[in-house]
Structure formats: structure tokens, C-alpha cells
Amino acid sequence: MPSLLKAMNSQVGRKIMTGITGVALMLFLIGHLAGNLSIFGSADAFNIYTKTLMDLGPLLYVIEAALAFLFLYHTVLGVSIWLKKRKARPQSYDTYKTKGGPSHQSLASRSMIISGSVIFIFLILHIIHFKFGAEYTTMIDGVEARDLRQLVLEEFQKTWVVIAYVFVLALTILHLSHGFWSAFTSLGMKNQNRSKKIQMTAYAFAIILMLAFIFIPLYIYFTGGQGSLITY
Amino acid sequence: MSKEMTIHLKYWKQNGPSDPGHFEERTLDTVNEHMSFLEMLDVLNEELQLDGIDPLEFDYDCREGICGSCNLVINGQAHGPKDKTACCQLHMRNYKDGDKITIEPPRAAAFPVIKDLVVDRSAFDRIIEAGGYISVKTGSAQEANATPIEKEASDASFDYATCIGCGACVAACPNASASLFTGAKIAHLNHVPQGELERTKRVVAMVDQMKEEGFGDCSNFAECEAVCPVGISISAIAEMRRDYVKAVIS
Numbered sequence: 083m084p085s086l087l088k089a090m091n092s093q094v095g096r097k098i099m100t101g102i103t104g105v106a107l108m109l110f111l112i113g114h115l116a117g118n119l120s121i122f123g124s125a126d127a128f129n130i131y132t133k134t135l136m137d138l139g140p141l142l143y144v145i146e147a148a149l150a151f152l153f154l155y156h157t158v159l160g161v162s163i164w165l166k167k168r169k170a171r172p173q174s175y176d177t178y179k180t181k182g183g184p185s186h187q188s189l190a191s192r193s194m195i196i197s198g199s200v201i202f203i204f205l206i207l208h209i210i211h212f213k214f215g216a217e218y219t220t221m222i223d224g225v226e227a228r229d230l231r232q233l234v235l236e237e238f239q240k241t242w243v244v245i246a247y248v249f250v251l252a253l254t255i256l257h258l259s260h261g262f263w264s265a266f267t268s269l270g271m272k273n274q275n276r277s278k279k280i281q282m283t284a285y286a287f288a289i290i291l292m293l294a295f296i297f298i299p300l301y302i303y304f305t306g307g308q309g310s311l312i313t314y
Numbered sequence: 315m316s317k318e319m320t321i322h323l324k325y326w327k328q329n330g331p332s333d334p335g336h337f338e339e340r341t342l343d344t345v346n347e348h349m350s351f352l353e354m355l356d357v358l359n360e361e362l363q364l365d366g367i368d369p370l371e372f373d374y375d376c377r378e379g380i381c382g383s384c385n386l387v388i389n390g391q392a393h394g395p396k397d398k399t400a401c402c403q404l405h406m407r408n409y410k411d412g413d414k415i416t417i418e419p420p421r422a423a424a425f426p427v428i429k430d431l432v433v434d435r436s437a438f439d440r441i442i443e444a445g446g447y448i449s450v451k452t453g454s455a456q457e458a459n460a461t462p463i464e465k466e467a468s469d470a471s472f473d474y475a476t477c478i479g480c481g482a483c484v485a486a487c488p489n490a491s492a493s494l495f496t497g498a499k500i501a502h503l504n505h506v507p508q509g510e511l512e513r514t515k516r517v518v519a520m521v522d523q524m525k526e527e528g529f530g531d532c533s534n535f536a537e538c539e540a541v542c543p544v545g546i547s548i549s550a551i552a553e554m555r556r557d558y559v560k561a562v563i564s
Contacts, residue, residue, distance in 0.1 A: 170490035170530030179390035185540035272552035
């Protein structure tokens with residue numbers, strides 16, 4: 083039988099690993115959203131959340147390294163599958179049309195490489211933007227802590243920042259609406275009725291999750307950070 | 315009364331794998347609506363030969379939709395617009411007078427063009443050679459009920475065994491992947507006790523060979539299922555993935 087390394091590099095293994103890393107990243111997004119929504123909690127809630135993460139110390143580095151690995155592995159697999167397709171069909175068709183029906187060819191599925199690439203670039207800029215952004219400080223229970231909330235409230239009042247975030251998050255709806263279903267299919271889902279339900283769940287998951295993400299910058303922008311959901 | 319139509323054809327001409335190939339165009343004025351698509355190409359070839367031009371080469375055998383020899387990409391769709399229909403069973407009544415039809419060979423590095431619309435699909439044979447068989451002593455057929463098989467299993471096996479190896483799945487896949495073909499050839503044996511002996515070896519060998527032949531990766535577009543003339547579902551691919559994981563774990 084093949085070694086684990088060879089199996090992971092087989093055409094079946096690569097797809098399964100894309101599915102596994104995809105599911106892990108979707109779970110991360112749920113956690114990320116939960117953390118983000120704490121901005122609507124008490125005045126200190128968001129900073130307590132970020133402080134709790136920072137206080138993990140070396141464990142945070144391990145988590146960050148694991149996340150970076152997941153993102154990179156998922157990206158490398160996606161890009162290499164895309165590159166191989168050019169090799170497998172060096173000459174493209176003059177005319178190409180989907181036959182519809184059971185086909186899952188759609189704007190979402192055909193643009194995974196584009197949406198994925200934009201998300202990847204965004205991710206790097208997003209980390210630079212907030213993690214390595216301006217260091218404001220605040221006091222939590224008499225201890226000095228980073229005031230990330232202040233930075234978020236400031237940044238999301240800039241028009242170009244809000245436009246960029248909303249654009250990328252909307253693009254993520256597209257990526258997830260195929261990715262969610264595709265992950266299940268990659269991991270061996272074979273029941274056709276279940277497949278249809280999973281596709282509907284995929285649309286709901288992608289839209290609800292991303293609209294919740296999008297709500298935050300839009301709310302801060304349109305209320306000038308003074309809306310009733312933001313407590314001072 | 316049968317209707318005659320004018321059809322504008324644009325078709326691929328290529329003198330072998332190293333020739334870059336090009337499109338040629340010709341208008342047929344006497345296309346009968348009851349002709350099959352291949353009979354329409356026969357008429358084209360008669361006209362070409364009368365004009366002293368090389369005929370357009372295309373693959374066919376049974377012309378009954380069961381052998382899988384024909385595999386044309388018609389207006390960008392493998393086997394043309396009809397669901398679960400091989401292009402030999404596609405009839406010209408599906409087109410209108412004055413329609414323009416583009417005909418291309420299935421395009422994949424693993425299917426090199428032999429001439430015009432004829433491609434070498436022996437890559438499929440090599441995938442089957444890698445593991446699409448069972449090792450049992452041959453001889454007289456055994457008594458039919460000697461190996462009891464549950465109906466569900468035999469039905470599933472038969473559904474996958476209907477694959478005629480035409481290569482439409484590869485032709486239509488945006489990645490030129492052969493996952494549906496390979497999955498079907500694995501699943502039809504893995505569903506019955508006769509295939510059990512080589513179950514794990516089979517899936518690994520055939521998946522390896524698929525990559526070796528230069529087919530692309532599967533991206534779950536499911537276009538293969540949409541164009542399959544016998545309607546094989548992508549559950550064949552899911553089964554291949556499950557069997558592969560079981561093989562690796564074992």
C-alpha cells in the first residue's frame with residue numbers, strides 16, 4: 083500500500099486534503115466571527131477577547147503556526163490543481179458550454195482560483211492591518227492591554243478600508259458556496275439526495291456567515307462608530 | 315414529410331499529434347432532420363470526397379449508443395446537447411435550419427489526436443490494465459447462484475458497469491480529469507464479492523495510473539455526470555475516494 087506521503091500526493095489524496103483543510107478553515111472562520119462579534123459586547127469585551135488570546139503566550143504561536151500551515155497547504159493544493167489542469171489540457175476548446183443538470187459548474191466553482199487568490203492576498207494584508215497595526219493601549223481590570231477595539235473602530239470609518247473588506251468578504255461567499263459542498267464531496271459523500279441538501283446548506287452557510295462578518299465594518303462605517311450596539 | 319435543413323459546420327482538422335491543427339468550415343444544404351449526427355458527417359464526407367478533399371476523420375462503431383467509440387465535442391458539449399445520449403444517437407431534428415455547429419475532438423493531453431476528431435484513448439485501457447480486473451480461474455461458467463449477491467450490490471455494480479469508456483467525462487471536465495471513468499471501473503468491481511480479493515490493490519493502482527497518464531485532478535465540477543451518455547453519477551468518484559482511504563489505512 084502507498085506510504086502516507088505518496089497517498090497524500092495522489093489525485094485522490096490531494097482532493098481529500100483540500101477538503102480537510104477547507105473544513106478546518108471554515109471552523110476557524112466560525113470562531114473568528116464569534117470573536118469579532120464581541121465588539122458589540124461591553125466596552126471591554128473585544129479587548130478582553132484579544133487579551134485572552136495574547137495571554138496564551140507560546141501556545142498562541144503554535145495556534146498561529148497551525149493556521150498558517152492550513153492556509154498555505156490549502157492554497158498550494160488549490161494552485162497546483164489549477165496549474166495541472168493547463169498541463170492536462172494544453173489546447174483549450176474553441177467553444178465550451180456546460181450541460182447543466184447535475185453539473186456544479188457555476189461562477190463560484192469556476193472562479194475558485196481567483197476568489198482563493200484574492201482571499202490569500204487579503205489575509206496577508208489583513209494581518210498587517212490589524213495584528214501589526216497601530217498599538218493603542220487601554221486598562222482592563224487595572225492591567226494595561228492593547229486597545230485593538232480602538233483600531234478597529236478607527237479603521238472601519240475609512241471608506242476604502244470598508245469597500246475592500248466588503249468586497250473580499252462578498253467574494254468569500256462565492257468561495258464558500260462551492261467549497262462547503264465540494265469539501266463534503268471530496269470526503270466521500272455519495273448520497274445524491276444528501277448532496278442536494280448539502281449544496282443548499284452551503285449557500286446558507288456562506289451567506290449567513292459572511293453577511294455577519296460584513297455587518298461589522300458596515301455598521302461601524304454608517305454609524306461613525308457611535309451606533310447603539312457599540313458601548314463606550 | 316421530412317424536413318431538409320442548411321447547417322453551417324465548423325470542424326477541427328489535424329494531421330496527427332504533432333500538427334497544430336486548424337478549423338475548416340463548410341455548409342451542408344441537404345441535411346435531413348431524421349439523420350443521426352454521424353450520418354450528417356457521412357454526407358459531409360461524401361461532398362468532400364466529390365470535391366477531391368480528404369474526408370473528416372471521426373470515430374464510430376455501433377452507431378447504437380452502446381459502444382462508446384464516438385465522442386465528439388459539439389458546440390462545446392461532449393456528445394452534444396441531449397442528456398444521456400451518445401452523439402451517434404443525436405439526431406439532426408435537434409437543430410434548426412441555418413444553425414452553426416462547431417465540432418471538436420475531446421481535448422486532453424492524455425488523449426492525443428490521431429487525426430481530425432479521432433483521439434487515442436488507450437490511456438483508459440492502461441487504467442483498466444492497472445487493476446480493473448478480477449483474478450479468478452477461468453473456464454466453464456459456474457452455476458449462477460453459487461455466489462449469492464445482494465440485489466442492491468448487484469444493481470449498483472451494474473449501474474457502474476454501464477460505463478462505455480467513451481471519454482466524455484474527460485472531454486467535458488474543465489480539468490480533463492478521468493475520475494468518473496476510473497471511479498466507475500473501480501466501483502463496478504468493488505460492489506460484488508468477485509472484486510473483493512483485489513479491492514485495496516485495485517483502487518491504489520488505478521488511481522496511480524490515472525495520474526501517470528496525465529489526466530488532471532478532480533475539482534468536483536460534476537460536469538462529467540452531466541455529459542455521461544449512460545448517466546453515471548459522481549458517487550462513483552466518492553466511492554473511489556472512500557476505497558482509497560480504506561486502502562491507505564489498511
